[in-house]
Amino acid sequence: DLAELGLARIPRRIECYDVSTLGGTLAVASRVAFEAGQPDKDGYRRYRVREAVAGDDFACLREVLGRRLAKIESDPLPDLLIVDGGKGQLGVAVAALHDAGVALDAIGLSKERAHEEGAAKRVRRSGGLKAEQVHLPQRKDPLLLPPRSEGLQLLQRIRDEAHRFAIEY
Numbered sequence: 023d024l025a026e027l028g029l030a031r032i033p034r035r036i037e038c039y040d041v042s043t044l045g046g047t048l049a050v051a052s053r054v055a056f057e058a059g060q061p062d063k064d065g066y067r068r069y070r071v072r073e074a075v076a077g078d079d080f081a082c083l084r085e086v087l088g089r090r091l092a093k094i095e096s097d098p099l100p101d102l103l104i105v106d107g108g109k110g111q112l113g114v115a116v117a118a119l120h121d122a123g124v125a126l127d128a129i130g131l132s133k134e135r136a137h138e139e140g141a142a143k144r145v146r147r148s149g150g151l152k153a154e155q156v157h158l159p160q161r162k163d164p165l166l167l168p169p170r171s172e173g174l175q176l177l178q179r180i181r182d183e184a185h186r187f188a189i190e191y
Contacts, residue, residue: 026165027158027173029127033102034058037065038180039090039115040106041082042188049076051086052188055100056180068191079107083114091122099126106181108132108164112157130157131181132164154178 034057041051055065069089074081083105090097103119103126105111112130119126134153154174155164167174 026167027127027129027156028160029102031101031127033100033127035062035065035100036102036104036180037100038104038106038184039083039086040181040184040188041071041079041086042185042191043076046077049074049082050188050191051082052184052191053086053090054180054184054187056176056183059176061183066187068187080110080114083107083111084118087115087118088122091118091124094122094124099124101127103128104177104180104184105130106132106184107157108155109157112159116159128159129177131155131177132157 036056038054038056039051041049043049049071051069051071053065053067053069055062057065067090069086071082071085074085076082103115105115105128107130109130111132112128115128115130119128132155134155153166154169154177156167156174156177157164
């Protein structure tokens with residue numbers, strides 16, 4: 023049920039990236055990898071952001087993805103790259119892929135903000151109701167998959183794991 027995403031192929035291996043800061047000072051990031059819908063712990067990575075200013079999520083993500091894409095010889099690429107965030111984070115990922123000369127499907131996954139419409143498509147997450155938005159490079163507006171969509175639930179699980187892994191670091 024991920025056909026609406028317009029992916030080049032059904033993703034068998036998926037990587038997801040999340041940036042986290044400690045009080046806006048220490049920036050770190052995480053990568054989690056899933057293979058056939060299951061966590062692949064050997065593919066998990068933690069990144070200490072070295073150059074970008076903590077608090078600038080876009081610069082931090084750009085640095086981490088640049089480091090990741092520089093290692094495609096020793097660390098093969100996934101079928102799908104997910105970033106935790108919206109259109110801005112996805113734009114950073116698409117630019118990093120372009121700069122590296124890599125053709126790879128990428129999406130952003132974010133929770134609905136309070137001022138946005140879409141109450142009918144809300145899902146229960148962590149005790150509250152928030153719609154999940156799937157941001158695609160070729161679409162201006164985010165895609166709202168049905169809350170019971172198994173594809174959406176897999177994307178959420180992967181993103182939540184990346185978030186957990188970043189915060190733990």
